[in-house]
Amino acid sequence: MLMSFSGIVFGVGFFIVTQAQTSGFQQFFIQTILGVDGMIRVEDRFQSTMRSMEAERGSNFEISLESNVRYIPGVQFPERILSAIQHFPGVIAAAPVIRGSGIINANFRSHSCRPYGIDAEKHFQVSDLEEQIIRGSAEAFKANPYAVLIGERLAKRLNIMLGDSVLIESHNQNIRYRVAGIFETGIGQVDKERIFLHLAAARILLDRPNGASFLQVNLSDPSKAPEVAERMQASLSHAVTSWQWRERTWLQVFNVLRISSALTVSSIILIAGLGMFNTLAMIVIDKTREIAILRSIGFTRADIVKIFMYQGLMVLSAGIVGGAAFAAALTYGLSRLPIRIRGIFASDSFIVNWDISHYIWAAAIATLIVGVASYFPARKAARLEPGVVIRNSGS
């Protein structure tokens, strides 16, 4: 019984801890990507093209067919689309972005970069860029039309300091900008190539006098993004993607990781359940006389089942309480453990998610396994015939 109890404690405990970790990292990843690329992106305009086909060679009769959708890159009339977007339920803010590519030169070094032209006021409402500035300030950026915000890894590679002047080449133009801030999103790809500059400056640099590459939209409820995106796409004739679709690969990785760790750790509970089964089965063999006497006294088969199930329940309850306490302590300890993580997000410690559902799931899985493990020996005990047992006991 002690082994079964220990198994339940460790099984429940590790189940909760692994779920707290994986869901903690997943939530933090979602927070990060929402803070960088927003909840919804309105991108390329599309047109449904129709074509016709002769019913028969030389015939005048033609069949109209809907062909592939034709995409026109970017948002041609961003102001109109922005105005329409504001009417969708749950939309908090939307901002236009012009995206291009170029070469940044500083300190006699060059590096490829991705300039993003933004309307600072609007963009800060659809991203966490303002909070991601680790050196410099958003105010300094807003104050200077030729200011740029540079990713931390890019700044490090080119040894760029706050206030430095950088030269960005794109579309046969070389324009000099002043570094007003260095930001860190934690996403490696973003931090090593992205540069934010003002929309007007970007139009000149990227030779794009009108339109936008995409619109970034923020919602009050991130979980509603897929349905809002679907409605937007249907009514705006632009490709609209939700963050869930955009980041589906990573989200699937996290989900698989969560399920995989849950299954792996559940095996500890399963082993505890097997231990419980074994122990109770041995008790049934050992206590056949006692079971028989209880039956002769007036205990029904259901009463015998209850006695064994009650034993399982006691170990289970103690195991769940112990496991939950163990998990809470371990989760807290992990959250204090320093670890530097960069790549898909930035963190300097283990990220955990305190969620009651992890405890409920762990308890439910333990209850299911221990319940089944207790039921079969209990049923075997209840099926004993008291007369047969007593007769065979030599009476």
Place this chain on the structure above:
Amino acid sequence: MPPILEAHNLSRFLGEGPTRVHALKGVSLKVEPGKTYSIVGHSGSGKSTLLYLLGLLDRAESGTLTLAGQATETLSDDARTELRNRFIGFVFQFHFLIKEFSVLDNVMIPMRKSGTLTPRAMKEKGMSLLQSVGLSDKAQRLGNQLSGGEQQRVAIARALANDPHVVLADEPTGNLDKENADRVFELLSSISRERGNAFVMVSHNMELAQRCDIVLPMQDGRFT
């Protein structure tokens, strides 16, 4: 007085295949309140098989059995179990005490199951029963801390816990020395007479059996 137990033409086979034997061959019996019965016979004569049938621990292949006016052969297992709890007390050759429980707790088990008394009343009744078997001073001991004779006396107290109409004893003295055997038998028979319940005992011990009101010798699955 109407019989508390009435068996008519009970028949029972034991074993399967080539080892199948006709253990009881149409046995009939009436057990009246306040009387003591002994069923005697050699091993394999069918006396224990009959006792288990009378105690509703087993079912006969044919025949009828009425307990307290109620036909039992068609009753469900749960209904038969409830009848056992209400009307029958068992004493076996081995005491079958639950060793993890105290003596008093062992005596209180049938009362707890029937659930008709308050915890306090159960305790008082348990102590009273232990007093009647001379073990009230050992009420808090564990079952396995008593001698064999004492354990059997606890089993008697437990059998009487729900004021059964009939006490069925299967070789109750078979595992005891003569002194203890006499004491246990006297206890069972005198308490049964005092309380007015029937007492049916299966025994090899002819000396004790002869002291019952009615002696029923069995041979080859029948009363002789």
